[in-house]
Amino acid sequence: xxxxxxxxxxxxxxxxxxxxxxxxxxxxxxxxxxxxxxxxxxxxxxxxxxxxxxxxxxxxxxxxxx
Numbered sequence: 001x002x003x004x005x006x007x008x009x010x011x012x013x014x015x016x017x018x019x020x021x022x023x024x025x026x027x028x029x030x031x032x033x034x035x036x037x038x039x040x041x042x043x044x045x046x047x048x049x050x051x052x053x054x055x056x057x058x059x060x061x062x063x064x065x066x
Contacts, residue, residue: 014051015039 002009002021008028011019020035022028043050 012036 001007007021007023008025009019009021010028010032012032015036018032018035018039020028020031022031040050042048
């Protein structure tokens with residue numbers, strides 16, 4: 001939180017320039033997603049390399065409740 005708790009701030013530290021603010025946590029998340037989208041589009045348009053993201057894997061327990 002920033003501005004004495006009046007706004008939320010978020011960033012993706014590994015991606016320089018990808019950050020956002022919002023009046024609510026949800027607005028901040030939406031703005032961060034938009035910032036990330038713009039960052040990706042810009043890198044693609046300028047033919048810049050994309051980082052190799054590691055996607056975490058999760059074991060899922062699927063149960064049949066029927």
